[in-house]
Amino acid sequence: MGTTKGQVESRSEVMDFLGTTAWPEANKLWDLLKVTGHAASSGPPLFLRSILGKPASWLPPHRRFSEYNIIDLWRPPTTLRFLADFMLPAFATTTPDLARWLLPRIVHRRIWRPTHFFRQPDEYGGVSSFPDEHWFFINGIATNADVARLNAAYLAHLFHRPVTVVQNATQSILLDLGECAIGKGFKNDPDSEDRKTMTEPAWRATAAFLEALNSDHTRRVVIIAHSQGTIIVANVLRAIAKALRSDLVRQANPKWHPFTNSLIGEVKTDTQKILRDNLAHSLFEFAKGGPDAALERLSKLEIYTFANCADRMCHVYPSMEVPYMEHFANERDLVARLGILSPLRAKTKPLIEIDGPMFVQKRAWGHLLNEHYLSSIDEYLYPGACPRHREQNPYPRKGKGPSRSRLYEYFHGKRPAEDPPSRVITLEILSSRMEWAEISVPK
Numbered sequence: 001m002g003t004t005k006g007q008v009e010s011r012s013e014v015m016d017f018l019g020t021t022a023w024p025e026a027n028k029l030w031d032l033l034k035v036t037g038h039a040a041s042s043g044p045p046l047f048l049r050s051i052l053g054k055p056a057s058w059l060p061p062h063r064r065f066s067e068y069n070i071i072d073l074w075r076p077p078t079t080l081r082f083l084a085d086f087m088l089p090a091f092a093t094t095t096p097d098l099a100r101w102l103l104p105r106i107v108h109r110r111i112w113r114p115t116h117f118f119r120q121p122d123e124y125g126g127v128s129s130f131p132d133e134h135w136f137f138i139n140g141i142a143t144n145a146d147v148a149r150l151n152a153a154y155l156a157h158l159f160h161r162p163v164t165v166v167q168n169a170t171q172s173i174l175l176d177l178g179e180c181a182i183g184k185g186f187k188n189d190p191d192s193e194d195r196k197t198m199t200e201p202a203w204r205a206t207a208a209f210l211e212a213l214n215s216d217h218t219r220r221v222v223i224i225a226h227s228q229g230t231i232i233v234a235n236v237l238r239a240i241a242k243a244l245r246s247d248l249v250r251q252a253n254p255k256w257h258p259f260t261n262s263l264i265g266e267v268k269t270d271t272q273k274i275l276r277d278n279l280a281h282s283l284f285e286f287a288k289g290g291p292d293a294a295l296e297r298l299s300k301l302e303i304y305t306f307a308n309c310a311d312r313m314c315h316v317y318p319s320m321e322v323p324y325m326e327h328f329a330n331e332r333d334l335v336a337r338l339g340i341l342s343p344l345r346a347k348t349k350p351l352i353e354i355d356g357p358m359f360v361q362k363r364a365w366g367h368l369l370n371e372h373y374l375s376s377i378d379e380y381l382y383p384g385a386c387p388r389h390r391e392q393n394p395y396p397r398k399g400k401g402p403s404r405s406r407l408y409e410y411f412h413g414k415r416p417a418e419d420p421p422s423r424v425i426t427l428e429i430l431s432s433r434m435e436w437a438e439i440s441v442p443k
Contacts, residue, residue, distance in 0.1 A: 027311050031351050032184060035311070038344055039337035046365075050334035053366030065154035065370045070147055078146055085113075085144035089172040092179060093200055094271040113169035114271075115201040117208065118145075120152035120163040127162045130413075132219040134212040135159070138166040138205060140227020140307070140335075140369070141176035145169070154370045155224060158378060160413035166208060168201045168229060176228065183231035184311045184338075198263045202235035203279055206263075209236055210282035213297045222410075226306045226369045227335055233303060234310035237323075239263055240286075241316045244294055249287045256280040292430055298322055299426040303356075304407050306373045309339035313354045320429065324420040325356030326405055328395055330364035330372060359395035359405050381411045 027035070040047075052058060062068045070082050088110065095112040103111075120137075121127050137155055139148045148167045155163050170176055183199055198206075212221045225233045248254035260280045267273050287294050298316060301323035305313075308327045315321050329336040341360070345352040366372030376394040397403050409416040418424070 027184065027351055031311075032181060035184075035338055035342060035344055035351055038342060039334060046332075047334055049365055050332055051367045053368065053372050057366075057371065063371065063375055065150060065157070065374070067147055067150060067368045067371055070150065082144055082146055084110075085170050086142055086173055089175050090169075092169065092171045092175070094269050094275075097269050113171060115169060115204045116167050118149075118165050118167065120149065120156050120165055122156050122162045123160045130161050132217060133161065133222065134215070134218050134220070135161050135163045135222045135224070136166055136205075136209065136212070137163050137224045138201075138226070138229035138232055139168050140229050141180065142170050142173050143168065151226070151369050154374050158374060158412070159410045161410070163224075164208070166201070166205045166229075166232075168232060180228050180231055180309070183228070183235060184309070198235050198239060199232070200264070202232045203239070203260075203264045204275060205232055206236045206239050207275065207279040207282045209301070210240075210279075210286045213300055214282065214285040219300060221301050223301070223303045224306070225303065225308075226373075227309060227367065230305045230308040230313065230339065231310045233305070234313040237313060237316055240298070241314075243283055243287065244291065244316065248283075249291055249294065254284065254287070256283045259283065295322065295426060296430055299423045302406070302420060304328070304405075305340070306369055307333050307336040307340075307367055308354060309335050310354065311339065311352055313339075313356075315355045317426075318355070320425045321355070321422045322426055324406075324422045326407060327354065327356055327358045328361075328373060328405070329358065330361050330366055332363065332365045333367045333372070335367050357401055358398045360398050361394045364394070377408070377411075381408060 049055065058068065060068070071079055073079070090111055090113045092114065093112060094114045095108045099108050099112070119127055122129050135155075137148075137152050139151060143151070145167055148165055152163045152165045155161075171179065179199060183202065209221065209223065212218055223233060243249065243259065246259065248256060248259060257276070257280045260276050260283065261267075264272070264276055264279070267276050286297060295317060299320075299322050303323055303325045305325070305327045307329060313325070315325070316323065327340045329340050331341070333341070339352055340354055340358055342352045344350055345354065361376060364372070364376070375388075376390070379388045380390040380392070380394055382389065393404060395405060397405070406416055406420060
């Protein structure tokens with residue numbers, strides 16, 4: 001069957017509409033300093049209060065899930081472990097093979113703290129509820145395993161779902177800040193000619209997220225990221241965008257190892273080799289079937305960030321707003337001013353580019369996930385009597401669109417009535433492409 005000129009033009013328009021775009025250029029050192037300067041100069045310069053909230057909240061008793069509970073005189077091992085992790089520097093990589101063999105675990109754990117994963121059960125201790133969903137949480141700076149468990153426990157309590165924690169282990173507060181700088185501007189661009197363009201937490205997270213998206217029985221993959229975790233998620237999206245723009249996606253039997261080597265750099269340990277192979281296999285499965293299949297998998301992804309401090313977090317498919325993203329910020333959170341609340345987002349050539357709607361709590365202080373963000377949502381959504389119950393939505397949408405976040409619809413085991421708009425549009429476009437695939441263009 002032949003085609004008319006109009007049909008060929010329409011088919012070309014669909015192809016262009018589905019295309020990914022090049023990721024924005026990474027910021028340089030001077031740009032990072034400029035972003036930091038604007039964050040520090042905008043609003044009241046009460047930096048400690050901006051991070052830890054109002055001083056009155058520092059004193060006990062604290063909420064059940066408050067991060068302040070990590071300092072507990074009746075649990076000295078937990079308190080001392082957090083203080084040691086917070087102050088003593090370590091490497092954010094896997095332990096070298098020889099060191100793992102020669103040194104006891106208590107020693108090499110203090111020197112090397114790689115990213116690791118654990119599963120937080122749902123509110124009732126189950127790990128298999130909602131089998132068609134996979135929820136992830138990735139934490140921010142100065143978060144050791146004990147604080148990450150506290151964050152994950154509150155998420156499981158709020159949404160009644162098991163959560164896979166990508167525990168971005170703290171390397172001490174100072175080194176964490178340096179790692180944020182690397183993620184924001186120095187090693188965050190897969191188009192860079194540098195051999196290594198991702199930190200280890202980012203490429204570990206990439207493999208985990210892709211594996212969940214590749215699962216046929218998983219309908220939704222939900223990522224909740226806080227603080228430095230938002231930078232890591234932004235790096236994941238960069239890597240996926242780079243992969244989808246490569247010729248490997250259209251090859252019948254592509255070899256992804258050279259691509260993964262350009263992301264993770266030199267492989268020095270057996271553990272890193274296994275992880276590199278897992279990432280290559282996840283990319284192979286993700287791209288299997290071509291760009292359309294990859295787009296359908298990616299449309300299952302929903303990302304919700306708190307205090308987003310990334311420089312670039314863009315839709316992989318901008319025209320269809322895929323993946324779906326929302327962002328929460330406290331107006332006086334200094335870390336949020338480094339990203340989602342930065343005044344540099346509004347410039348003609350912005351240094352900060354973050355896609356998706358933003359939900360802002362006016363005049364709110366604090367950066368801690370549980371104490372300053374999730375507790376406000378809990379107090380608003382919880383239907384029972386509560387001394388701190390909020391009648392008004394603490395995080396109204398800034399700009400046009402629905403005033404309530406889609407994340408609210410998952411509260412206490414509920415589900416959104418409909419798929420996010422990005423998934424609906426994607427499936428409609430894929431259906432159109434299937435129809436055009438039946439049209440034979442004459443040679």
